[in-house]
Structure formats: structure tokens, C-alpha cells
Amino acid sequence: MELEQNRGEFLKLGLGLAAVSYDSEAVLYTFAGRKGIHFPLLSDQDSKIIRELGILNETVEKTNPNFGIPYPGSFVLDSKGVIVAKYFEDDYRQRYTAADLLMHQFGVIPAQARSDVQGKQLKLTAAASNAVVTVGQRVALTLDIELKPNMHVYAPGVEGYIPIDWTMNESDAGQEHAVSFPKPEMLHLPAIDETVPAYTGRFRLTRDVTIGSADKVKPFADASGYFTLEGMLRYQACDDRVCYIPQNLPVKWTLQFQDLDRQRVPAELQRK
Amino acid sequence: MLAIGRVAVIPLLLVCASIDARDYGPPVGSQMPSFDLKDQDGKGHTLASLLGPKGAVIVFFRSADW
Numbered sequence: 001m002e003l004e005q006n007r008g009e010f011l012k013l014g015l016g017l018a019a020v021s022y023d024s025e026a027v028l029y030t031f032a033g034r035k036g037i038h039f040p041l042l043s044d045q046d047s048k049i050i051r052e053l054g055i056l057n058e059t060v061e062k063t064n065p066n067f068g069i070p071y072p073g074s075f076v077l078d079s080k081g082v083i084v085a086k087y088f089e090d091d092y093r094q095r096y097t098a099a100d101l102l103m104h105q106f107g108v109i110p111a112q113a114r115s116d117v118q119g120k121q122l123k124l125t126a127a128a129s130n131a132v133v134t135v136g137q138r139v140a141l142t143l144d145i146e147l148k149p150n151m152h153v154y155a156p157g158v159e160g161y162i163p164i165d166w167t168m169n170e171s172d173a174g175q176e177h178a179v180s181f182p183k184p185e186m187l188h189l190p191a192i193d194e195t196v197p198a199y200t201g202r203f204r205l206t207r208d209v210t211i212g213s214a215d216k217v218k219p220f221a222d223a224s225g226y227f228t229l230e231g232m233l234r235y236q237a238c239d240d241r242v243c244y245i246p247q248n249l250p251v252k253w254t255l256q257f258q259d260l261d262r263q264r265v266p267a268e269l270q271r272k
Numbered sequence: 273m274l275a276i277g278r279v280a281v282i283p284l285l286l287v288c289a290s291i292d293a294r295d296y297g298p299p300v301g302s303q304m305p306s307f308d309l310k311d312q313d314g315k316g317h318t319l320a321s322l323l324g325p326k327g328a329v330i331v332f333f334r335s336a337d338w
Contacts, residue, residue, distance in 0.1 A: 016328030028312035031336035
């Protein structure tokens with residue numbers, strides 16, 4: 001279970017961790033045992049805290065055994081219990097992974113699905129928050145870019161130059177979200193006496209991808225479930241004298257798709 | 273009538289564009305309400321007991337069963 005896999009990172013960061021559902025303690029005990037979970041799974045069987053937080057899913061019929069479920073998501077709290085961030089998806093079938101949250105919220109560098117690419121004027125490492133993915137998970141892709149000394153590239157919004165841009169090839173396997181660019185520096189170019197938004201040295205670009213359903217991903221996956229998400233980094237690098245030919249650098253991530261875990265608890269524990 | 277119709281539509285579209293993502297739960301900056309819930313081993317946890325030196329992450333999920 002992905003949250004359990006990342007439990008050590010939360011501990012290292014000094015963060016408490018707990019998950020809450022409307023399941024009974026017995027259901028949670030069975031689930032924790034089967035999955036080897038070692039952090040608290042809290043039973044809010046009457047959906048009391050779910051209701052108090054205003055996250056009760058009211059689109060479910062009251063007569064349905066599933067009534068009482070929350071909209072799925074996470075609250076990030078500071079040491080006093082104040083909410084500092086929320087990670088909720090509009091589409092209940094999609095959910096942020098713990099590793100995606102750790103990357104966005106705490107800058108934890110993903111170490112999975114890594115590949116190094118050497119380009120002209122720069123090199124980069126592509127990585128993902130999760131190397132093993134399943135249906136509906138929202139994971140983070142990163143590009144850690146290192147420019148050669150004296151080089152700069154242009155940030156989005158620049159005029160007259162080609163800004164850095166990261167596009168993803170259209171794929172049913174994953175639906176990409178917008179790129180997150182770091183704040184650029186305003187670089188003064190003495191040779192032409194202009195100030196432009198640019199990046200120098202090392203910087204990171206990130207974007208999330210929501211993994212598709214099994215029938216969308218499987219056509220792209222091999223027998224072991226491996227599939228790739230591919231894209232392109234376009235940029236124009238300049239030093240203090242010249243601008244070089246714009247480059248298109250292919251980038252890719254190899255992920256492994258796993259089916260959803262559909263195993264249920266014994267019938268006598270199931271909610272009626 | 274046509275001109276009036278077009279003018280009326282544009283402000284409505286602008287309003288819709290700004291509220292396309294629903295905001296779930298109490299607002300950022302507010303205090304998480306206290307609670308006292310039992311875990312899978314029958315052990316009780318309060319908000320206070322879960323908070324670490326740097327805070328906590330509380331994940332709400334639909335079900336451990338289905």
C-alpha cells in the first residue's frame with residue numbers, strides 16, 4: 001500500500017501520519033494485517049469527523065451501504081494542528097499519492113523511474129514520485145535540470161526568445177496536468193542591455209499525471225505492466241555572447257502498472 | 273435582444289471559470305477540529321497525540337473494504 005511504503009519519509013520529516021475511513025475497527029484490523037500497515041487507521045464508523053469536516057460525500061443515497069464515505073483526500077497540518085494545505089480531487093476516482101504529496105508539499109526528491117539525459121548546454125534527470133502505479137493515481141513527474149556554466153534559458157512569458165517548454169505526448173495511459181515552473185530570475189544581459197526572465201544553474205520543473213483506467217493503460221504496457229510516458233523539453237540556451245540553436249530533447253518515464261486491489265474483507269465484516 | 277443576450281453570457285462564463293474546483297473541508301489556515309478515534313488495534317488517538325514535531329498528514333479514504 002503506497003502510503004505504508006512512504007511511511008518512513010513522514011517519520012523522517014517529523015510528521016505524524018494517520019488515515020481515516022468509515023470502516024469498523026474489525027475491517028481496519030483485517031485490512032492492516034493483510035497489507036502490513038503500521039500506522040494508525042482510524043475508525044470513524046458513524047462518519048462523525050467526516051461530517052464535522054464537511055467532506056461527507058452527499059451524492060451517495062442514504063439507503064446505500066456506502067453512505068457515510070468521505071470525499072477522499074488529505075489534510076496537511078502544522079505542529080499546532082492548523083491546516084496548511086489540502087489535497088483533494090474533484091473526481092473521487094482520482095487520488096494524490098503520498099509520494100506526490102511529499103514532493104509538492106515538502107520537496108522530497110522522487111527517486112523512482114529515474115533517467116539521465118545529456119543535452120546541448122544542459123543535462124537533466126527525469127524522475128517520478130511513484131514507479132509502480134494503479135488506476136486513478138495522481139503522481140508527480142520531475143525534470144531536474146542543470147545548465148552548463150554561463151548558460152541561461154528563458155522562462156515562460158519572455159518576449160523575443162524561445163522560452164523553456166515541456167510538452168507530453170498525448171497518451172490515454174496518463175492525463176497530464178500543467179507544468180509547475182519555479183520563479184525565474186530577472187537576468188540583465190549587458191551585451192544588449194535587456195532584462196529578461198530566465199533560469200541559470202540548477203532548477204526543477206514538475207507536473208502531475210493522473211493514471212488512466214486499466215483498459216486505457218494496458219494497450220501500452222508489456223507483459224509485466226511496464227509502459228512509458230514520453231515528452232519533449234524545448235529550450236533555447238544562450239551565454240553572455242551568443243544564443244544557440246533551439247533544442248528539442250526527448251524525455252521519458254518508465255512506470256509499472258498494477259491492477260487495483262479488489263480483495264474484500266470476509267462477508268460477516270462487510271457493511272450492509 | 274441578441275446583443276443583450278451576448279453581454280449577459282460573458283460575465284456568467286467568467287464567474288463559472290473562477291469556481292470550477294470545489295473546495296473540500298475547512299479552509300487552509302483554520303484549526304483542525306479535535307477528535308478521539310480508535311485504530312485497527314483498538315487504540316485511541318486524538319489529534320494532539322498524532323501531531324509530530326513538524327505536524328501531521330491525515331488521509332481520508334473511502335473504504336478499506338471495497
